[in-house]
Amino acid sequence: MKFSFTTVRSLLIITLITISNLLQAQLINVPNSVYGLGDPLGAGYTVSRSLAGAQTAVVQADYINPLNPAANAYLSSPVFDVAMQVRNYRYNSPAYSGTQQNTSIRHFALGFANGKRLGVSFGLTPYTRVEYALSESGTLPETGDYFNTYSGDGGVNRVNGNIAYEIFRDSLNSISVGLGSSYYFGFIERSSLIRISNARAFNSRTAENLLLGDFGVEAGIIYRRVLSKKLVLNLGGAFEYAGDVRTSRERNSLRFSGQYNGSNTNILDTVITSIDTGSTTLPTVMRAGLAFEWNKRWTFSFNYEMSNWSELAIFGQNQNLADRSMLAIGVEYWPDYRASNDLFEFMRYRAGVRYGQSHLMDAGNPVDEFGISLGLGIPMIKSGSMTSLNIGWEFVQRSFATTSLTESISRFNIGVIMTPNKFDRWFYRRKID
Numbered sequence: 030m031k032f033s034f035t036t037v038r039s040l041l042i043i044t045l046i047t048i049s050n051l052l053q054a055q056l057i058n059v060p061n062s063v064y065g066l067g068d069p070l071g072a073g074y075t076v077s078r079s080l081a082g083a084q085t086a087v088v089q090a091d092y093i094n095p096l097n098p099a100a101n102a103y104l105s106s107p108v109f110d111v112a113m114q115v116r117n118y119r120y121n122s123p124a125y126s127g128t129q130q131n132t133s134i135r136h137f138a139l140g141f142a143n144g145k146r147l148g149v150s151f152g153l154t155p156y157t158r159v160e161y162a163l164s165e166s167g168t169l170p171e172t173g174d175y176f177n178t179y180s181g182d183g184g185v186n187r188v189n190g191n192i193a194y195e196i197f198r199d200s201l202n203s204i205s206v207g208l209g210s211s212y213y214f215g216f217i218e219r220s221s222l223i224r225i226s227n228a229r230a231f232n233s234r235t236a237e238n239l240l241l242g243d244f245g246v247e248a249g250i251i252y253r254r255v256l257s258k259k260l261v262l263n264l265g266g267a268f269e270y271a272g273d274v275r276t277s278r279e280r281n282s283l284r285f286s287g288q289y290n291g292s293n294t295n296i297l298d299t300v301i302t303s304i305d306t307g308s309t310t311l312p313t314v315m316r317a318g319l320a321f322e323w324n325k326r327w328t329f330s331f332n333y334e335m336s337n338w339s340e341l342a343i344f345g346q347n348q349n350l351a352d353r354s355m356l357a358i359g360v361e362y363w364p365d366y367r368a369s370n371d372l373f374e375f376m377r378y379r380a381g382v383r384y385g386q387s388h389l390m391d392a393g394n395p396v397d398e399f400g401i402s403l404g405l406g407i408p409m410i411k412s413g414s415m416t417s418l419n420i421g422w423e424f425v426q427r428s429f430a431t432t433s434l435t436e437s438i439s440r441f442n443i444g445v446i447m448t449p450n451k452f453d454r455w456f457y458r459r460k461i462d
Contacts, residue, residue: 058160062158070155075446080379082383099249146198158184177221184215200255207249238279246269273309309344318333327360332355336388352388362379385397416447
């Protein structure tokens with residue numbers, strides 16, 4: 030059997046999708062994921078999310094900054110980061126109220142320091158998630174009662190690899206740059222089922238499946254300036270571009286009588302069956318930030334992020350979303366980085382707040398979004414190791430004036446960052462005399 034590049038690529042995408050689907054637990058109903066490629070889940074890891082995403086200019090030696098590849102240059106040792114997330118959605122409106130909850134693996138990431146100026150990282154994260162099951166019913170004079178259901182499942186994921194190098198350093202200044210590539214892949218299936226009570230009318234089912242897979246690029250820069258013995262200023266910028274991602278689409282529509290029961294359905298005829306290839310235009314992301322490090326205890330960070338979701342198009346069809354723009358402020362407090370024998374002094378305390386415009390539209394107007402976050406970094410080894418248990422909580426709220434709907438999202442993130450240092454004997458190779 031001959032394998033073409035397209036065949037190998039399809040097998041690779043299917044394999045990656047299978048792995049990423051294992052990261053998802055149960056399907057839940059998130060109505061706003063009906064739009065575009067689903068609900069964007071954000072690029073940040075547990076630490077970043079605890080700072081409300083204000084991490085573009087933040088550098089640390091013991092954890093990976095996924096928002097700016099240039100931060101890899103400041104890693105001091107290998108880093109392994111894994112986390113799970115519990116998502117809770119609550120909807121309130123005059124017509125509907127309810128709660129949905131899901132638990133899944135949030136990300137895997139691995140970073141390495143090579144020398145004193147070079148660092149690399151790899152990660153696997155969800156990019157968007159489609160998970161909805163909607164229904165409507167009513168009566169028409171011509172056909173009588175009808176009952177329609179709409180469902181969707183799947184999403185887009187991202188595997189990325191970045192490399193950074195500190196290109197300049199003196200006693201007061203340093204500049205690092207980072208470059209990387211991401212592979213976007215995913216499978217999304219949507220279907221609509223129309224059932225009519227009139228015996229002379231036929232029921233119908235329409236399904237559309239999308240298979241995506243292609244590369245994007247990212248870049249970043251960080252400038253550090255020592256202002257005094259206690260104060261350091263960081264400036265950072267980052268850019269992500271994927272452009273047109275190759276996409277395959279399969280569509281079919283059929284008419285049937287009675288109930289729809291999969292392969293046992295009494296199908297009358299197939300109206301449409303088509304398989305075609307094209308592209309999906311993903312949004313470009315731009316970030317800018319600054320951070321102040323005070324006395325090796327406090328880090329204050331400020332961030333602006335813009336994603337042009339208004340450019341999202343599937344097979345040339347614009348999805349009528351809004352550009353997402355967000356301002357964020359974060360703070361991290363580390364009472365004493367030397368107090369390895371005092372848990373509360375060695376813990377890190379984090380908080381953040383953000384406000385801006387989401388990717389959603391409400392009667393032609395962008396929907397505002399507000400979020401707050403809290404987090405803790407708890408040391409797991411008493412020796413002074415940077416290995417830590419990281420816990421973060423986020424609360425996000427969106428309001429839709431037209432339908433008087435309020436969407437409240439709570440995310441609870443819990444993860445482990447393993448960062449061996451000179452105190453960790455398990456990290457060193459044993460010598461046998």
